[in-house]
Amino acid sequence: MRLGLRGQLLVVSSLLLALPFLGLRSAREIEAFLVETQEQGLTSTAKAVATALHERPGIFSTDASTTEAASPAAAELRIETLTAPIVVDGQANDWPAQPGAQSEVTAELAEPPANGSTKFRYRVGRHERSVYVLAEVIDDSVIRHDSEFPRTDASDHVLIAMVTADDEFLRFAIHEAGDGAARVSLAGQDGTNVPDPRVEAALSETDEGYRVEARIPRALMGSRLALGVRDVDDRATRLVVASAGTSGMSRREELGRVFVPSPELAALAQGLGRARSRLWVVDARGRVLARAGSLQGTRAPKAPPTWRQRLVMELRPLYRSILVEPTEDFTDQGPDATRIEGTELTRVLKGESARWRRRTTDGRAAVLSAAEPVWSEGKVVGAVLAEETTNETLAARNRAFERLFFSIALVVVFGALTLLAFATRLSVRIRGLRDAVEKAIDRQGRVKGDVPHSGAGDEIGDLSRSFGSILESQRQYTAYLEGLRSRLSHEIRTPVAVVRSSLDNLRLHDLPAPASIYLDRADEGLARLITVLQRMTEASRLEQTLATTERESFDMARVVTGCVEGYRLANPLRRIDLALEFLNPPMMVMGAPDLVAQLLDKLVENALDFARPDTALDIRLARGLGLALLTVSNDGPLIPEGDADKLFDSMVSVRPADPTGKVHLGLGLTIVRAIGDFHDAPVSALNRRDGSGVTFSVAFPLDRTARPHEAD
Amino acid sequence: MSRRIAIVEDDPSIRQNYRDGLVSQGYEVAAYEDRKRALEAFKTHLPDLALLDIGLGSDVDGGFALCRELRALSATLPIIFLTARDSDFDVVSGLRMGADDYVTKDVSLPHLFARIGALFRRIEASSEPMNAVETLVRGALTLDVARVQASWKGRQADLTLTEFWLVHALAKHPGHVKDRQSLMNAAKLLVDDSTITSHIKRVRRKFEAMDEAFDRIETVYGMGYRWNRESD
Numbered sequence: 001m002r003l004g005l006r007g008q009l010l011v012v013s014s015l016l017l018a019l020p021f022l023g024l025r026s027a028r029e030i031e032a033f034l035v036e037t038q039e040q041g042l043t044s045t046a047k048a049v050a051t052a053l054h055e056r057p058g059i060f061s062t063d064a065s066t067t068e069a070a071s072p073a074a075a076e077l078r079i080e081t082l083t084a085p086i087v088v089d090g091q092a093n094d095w096p097a098q099p100g101a102q103s104e105v106t107a108e109l110a111e112p113p114a115n116g117s118t119k120f121r122y123r124v125g126r127h128e129r130s131v132y133v134l135a136e137v138i139d140d141s142v143i144r145h146d147s148e149f150p151r152t153d154a155s156d157h158v159l160i161a162m163v164t165a166d167d168e169f170l171r172f173a174i175h176e177a178g179d180g181a182a183r184v185s186l187a188g189q190d191g192t193n194v195p196d197p198r199v200e201a202a203l204s205e206t207d208e209g210y211r212v213e214a215r216i217p218r219a220l221m222g223s224r225l226a227l228g229v230r231d232v233d234d235r236a237t238r239l240v241v242a243s244a245g246t247s248g249m250s251r252r253e254e255l256g257r258v259f260v261p262s263p264e265l266a267a268l269a270q271g272l273g274r275a276r277s278r279l280w281v282v283d284a285r286g287r288v289l290a291r292a293g294s295l296q297g298t299r300a301p302k303a304p305p306t307w308r309q310r311l312v313m314e315l316r317p318l319y320r321s322i323l324v325e326p327t328e329d330f331t332d333q334g335p336d337a338t339r340i341e342g343t344e345l346t347r348v349l350k351g352e353s354a355r356w357r358r359r360t361t362d363g364r365a366a367v368l369s370a371a372e373p374v375w376s377e378g379k380v381v382g383a384v385l386a387e388e389t390t391n392e393t394l395a396a397r398n399r400a401f402e403r404l405f406f407s408i409a410l411v412v413v414f415g416a417l418t419l420l421a422f423a424t425r426l427s428v429r430i431r432g433l434r435d436a437v438e439k440a441i442d443r444q445g446r447v448k449g450d451v452p453h454s455g456a457g458d459e460i461g462d463l464s465r466s467f468g469s470i471l472e473s474q475r476q477y478t479a480y481l482e483g484l485r486s487r488l489s490h491e492i493r494t495p496v497a498v499v500r501s502s503l504d505n506l507r508l509h510d511l512p513a514p515a516s517i518y519l520d521r522a523d524e525g526l527a528r529l530i531t532v533l534q535r536m537t538e539a540s541r542l543e544q545t546l547a548t549t550e551r552e553s554f555d556m557a558r559v560v561t562g563c564v565e566g567y568r569l570a571n572p573l574r575r576i577d578l579a580l581e582f583l584n585p586p587m588m589v590m591g592a593p594d595l596v597a598q599l600l601d602k603l604v605e606n607a608l609d610f611a612r613p614d615t616a617l618d619i620r621l622a623r624g625l626g627l628a629l630l631t632v633s634n635d636g637p638l639i640p641e642g643d644a645d646k647l648f649d650s651m652v653s654v655r656p657a658d659p660t661g662k663v664h665l666g667l668g669l670t671i672v673r674a675i676g677d678f679h680d681a682p683v684s685a686l687n688r689r690d691g692s693g694v695t696f697s698v699a700f701p702l703d704r705t706a707r708p709h710e711a712d
Numbered sequence: 713m714s715r716r717i718a719i720v721e722d723d724p725s726i727r728q729n730y731r732d733g734l735v736s737q738g739y740e741v742a743a744y745e746d747r748k749r750a751l752e753a754f755k756t757h758l759p760d761l762a763l764l765d766i767g768l769g770s771d772v773d774g775g776f777a778l779c780r781e782l783r784a785l786s787a788t789l790p791i792i793f794l795t796a797r798d799s800d801f802d803v804v805s806g807l808r809m810g811a812d813d814y815v816t817k818d819v820s821l822p823h824l825f826a827r828i829g830a831l832f833r834r835i836e837a838s839s840e841p842m843n844a845v846e847t848l849v850r851g852a853l854t855l856d857v858a859r860v861q862a863s864w865k866g867r868q869a870d871l872t873l874t875e876f877w878l879v880h881a882l883a884k885h886p887g888h889v890k891d892r893q894s895l896m897n898a899a900k901l902l903v904d905d906s907t908i909t910s911h912i913k914r915v916r917r918k919f920e921a922m923d924e925a926f927d928r929i930e931t932v933y934g935m936g937y938r939w940n941r942e943s944d
Contacts, residue, residue, distance in 0.1 A: 490796050490797065493796035493816070493817055493818060494723055494726065494796050494817065496817070496818055497723075497726050497796070497817035497818060498723065498725040498726050498729065500817075500818060500820060500821075501725075501726060501729035501730055501733060501821055502725075502729055504729075504733060504820055504821030504822065505729055505732050505733050505736070505821065508733065508736050508821075526818075530818050533818075545910075558933065559933040560933075561933075562932050562933030562935060563933050563935075565932075565935060566891070566932070566933075566935035566936075569935065593931065593933060594909050594931070594933075596933075597933045
């Protein structure tokens with residue numbers, strides 16, 4: 001395949017396409033570096049928080065349970081710290097609507113129900129001197145307390161069981177007393193109950209069942225607390241069909257422990273936490289003491305994009321296929337998580353630092369975690385866990401890559417365009433030079449024009465100038481040759497005239513008989529010399545003739561027929577075959593019939609010289625494809641391989657020396673071509689396919705404008 | 713009294729040879745080697761015929777200039793260009809200058825004598841009554857061989873000697889094809905084929921100038937030319 005300069009340069013410039021891959025590689029390296037940095041930052045955060053918590057046993061020992069043996073997690077009741085007091089009115093709207101608040105745990109059924117089920121959601125909060133309880137009970141029929149069935153378990157109720165600060169085991173039952181009022185009573189183990197004002201409560205019916213809100217004085221509270229629900233559905237039998245509770249409630253040992261996350265810790269974590277990172281403080285058993293921050297970052301409102309950013313965004317789908325876009329749309333480990341477990345954390349709680357990576361629960365984002373143990377008096381009392389998604393890093397990496405990619409794209413596009421323009425300019429200049437050089441020299445090797453002088457200082461300029469000087473030398477040389485030819489003929493003609501006139505004068509005198517023989521020979525020699533002179537100037541004279549000849553439309557067949565008649569007369573011993581094909585309508589050609597006759601003369605002359613004397617000359621005129629094809633063919637020696645084109649060049653004769661002493665200057669075929677060119681007719685010489693001889697052909701374009709009646 | 717011929721030729725050998733040849737024919741010959749001397753002599757005494765070389769030494773076109781100056785001195789003086797140049801361009805230029813004929817230097821002396829004789833006959837005959845014997849009539853064409861003059865439909869055709877002889881050779885045997893070689897012989901020329909072609913073209917043009925419908929001289933391609941008989 002032939003590839004132009006432009007193609008070659010484009011192929012070379014495709015190396016530029018390696019740039020985006022380099023960019024991608026560096027983006028990945030940047031990412032690894034950034035993630036590493038982020039992890040280190042996270043570790044330092046965790047360390048900082050852990051250091052702040054060192055040797056502050058107070059924080060970790062507010063709850064004595066930390067020192068006790070672990071009890072089932074479900075039995076623990078977590079008390080959140082509220083920022084404002086709750087109005088006890090049976091409405092949940094003044095509970096802070098934290099999405100991550102420690103509410104909503106479906107209580108497990110203590111006794112599986114025979115039919116139906118009992119569920120309730122609860123929250124326990126603390127503010128100053130009060131502990132608040134919120135319980136949402138799901139119940140399809142609410143049975144109120146009435147005096148007919150005074151037993152505690154004869155109607156629906158919520159049960160709050162506690163061990164008080166005075167180590168007293170108390171159970172408060174909250175019934176609906178009608179009209180949305182709540183009846184709070186101290187329930188005995190035997191089903192009896194007496195109203196008790198220590199606990200304040202409110203009750204309201206909801207679509208699902210009913211809601212109970214209660215306030216317990218903090219002074220009353222001890223270290224154990226449990227919530228429960230008893231469901232009575234039948235107004236007649238008044239039997240408890242289902243019951244549920246946060247733990248067992250019949251004995252004080254069954255009650256779950258109260259667990260109060262440290263507000264101090266929370267404040268501390270809040271202060272140390274970083275944007276987009278989540279900080280956990282857990283105690284030695286993995287219970288969450290405090291949590292701050294969120295993995296989800298808030299999206300900053302975007303400034304209107306600049307043109308560059310818009311361009312960058314246009315390219316986004318391209319590199320999206322290469323790099324993953326981080327998403328903030330993920331969910332991770334429920335917000336109600338109150339306990340964190342895991343091998344890494346276990347390791348931390350044994351006193352090691354740890355750092356790990358994981359996917360979010362739904363796998364849509366990667367989370368970096370770093371954990372540090374908190375020491376107190378030589379023991380690990382807890383751990384600080386810091387978490388962050390890699391989103392910000394990925395986004396930073398993507399931004400960097402986008403900018404890089406954009407720049408690379410610009411460089412590639414502009415680089416390729418510049419190279420293309422450059423290559424185009426180069427090839428235009430080189431082609432211009434080539435055309436100029438080709439135009440400057442005609443087929444005979446004569447310098448006709450000039451290569452425009454180039455002022456360019458580069459190699460092409462040099463080349464052009466050097467071509468110019470070569471052409472100038474060539475011009476001088478050909479001018480010298482041509483001048484030599486015509487000067488020679490002119491200069492020889494004068495001495496010839498001297499010889500001839502001398503001979504003629506000699507004849508005027510009386511001479512001895514043998515003298516005339518020599519005079520005749522001298523004349524013969526002179527005649528030959530003169531023929532040589534004429535041949536020498538024939539080509540250049542033909543050019544003058546061509547320049548002044550007027551073109552006319554003529555019938556090719558008539559010229560050829562006439563000429564062949566002449567050749568037959570002139571060469572009675574030779575067989576000359578003429579074949580004319582497709583003569584109707586006449587083959588009109590625009591040109592000069594005399595010149596065509598001269599052309600045919602030269603071809604026939606050439607053919608007769610070469611053909612073996614006993615063979616026929618074959619002249620053929622045929623029509624085809626808007627052409628009149630004239631061929632002259634003869635048996636005889638073949639044209640040497642590769643010489644077919646040179647044959648028509650000036651001064652080239654491939655024939656061997658002629659024993660007859662005829663003059664061959666190799667101009668005959670040059671004249672053929674000159675006349676052919678005059679008629680826009682390409683001339684060619686071919687060996688016959690069977691190798692028996694040579695065929696010369698000239699393809700004259702037919703004159704399409706000629707009308708038939710102009711034929712004669 | 714013998715006729716006086718002036719030869720202007722820079723080459724001494726040729727000058728001498730022509731001079732000798734012409735003297736042997738009974739002409740009085742004055743030979744000059746350059747334009748200046750020739751012109752000085754012509755101003756005092758005009759020759760009866762001038763034989764001019766075109767290139768005179770370093771004066772490349774001296775012959776042409778001399779021809780113009782000579783024509784200025786005499787409108788009727790016969791002038792023959794004798795030159796080594798044989799290009800069509802030179803032939804046409806020479807004839808335009810007002811020369812009566814144009815021969816190349818390789819012409820043989822007998823041919824040259826014939827031309828000179830014919831030119832003199834032409835001049836003489838113009839003042840003498842027409843000799844019927846030496847007249848060739850072919851339809852509208854009348855050739856006065858003695859005076860070397862041709863006329864078409866009664867009007868005199870302004871042909872050079874060479875042209876006259878070409879027409880004569882063609883018209884002598886109407887319908888016969890004359891090839892270039894025989895035309896060359898008839899016109900006492902030694903030139904190449906294309907020069908014959910241009911001579912014939914000039915002849916046609918001269919007749920066509922008198923008669924647009926002139927179509928007597930027919931080209932027979934590859935062979936030569938033919939004088940067509942009257943079609944009517």
